[in-house]
Amino acid sequence: LFVIQELNPEGGFTALDIIRGEGLFVFDQAISQQGVRGALMGLRVFSFLGGWMHTGVSIDLGLMPEDSDVLPLKREFNEKEEREMNEYAIRTWRERVLAE
Secondary structure (H helix, E strand, C coil), rough: EEEEEEECCCEEEEEEEECCCCCEEECCCCHHCCCCCEEEEEEEEEEECEEEEEHHHHEEEEECCCCCCCCCCCCCCHHHHHHHHHHHHHHHHHHHHHHC
């Protein structure tokens, strides 16, 4: 899960990985041009040319409040924990979409 922190309209954004506690620069022109800081997103990322790319599938989980203090877990998940987090993100997204 990532929170978009800074946008670079020419090609990407900086996001905080709220599980590991790392800041990553993610190459993505479309998301960076949308101008939405504070978006909470589910992304599957992989390293690419000194930055990061995502698989092309992003799950928008809403906005973090401006005054929110996001505290990363600062840990690595094992396979079971990662699967559970992925299922949680997808379930949350579905519930949000169905509520609209």
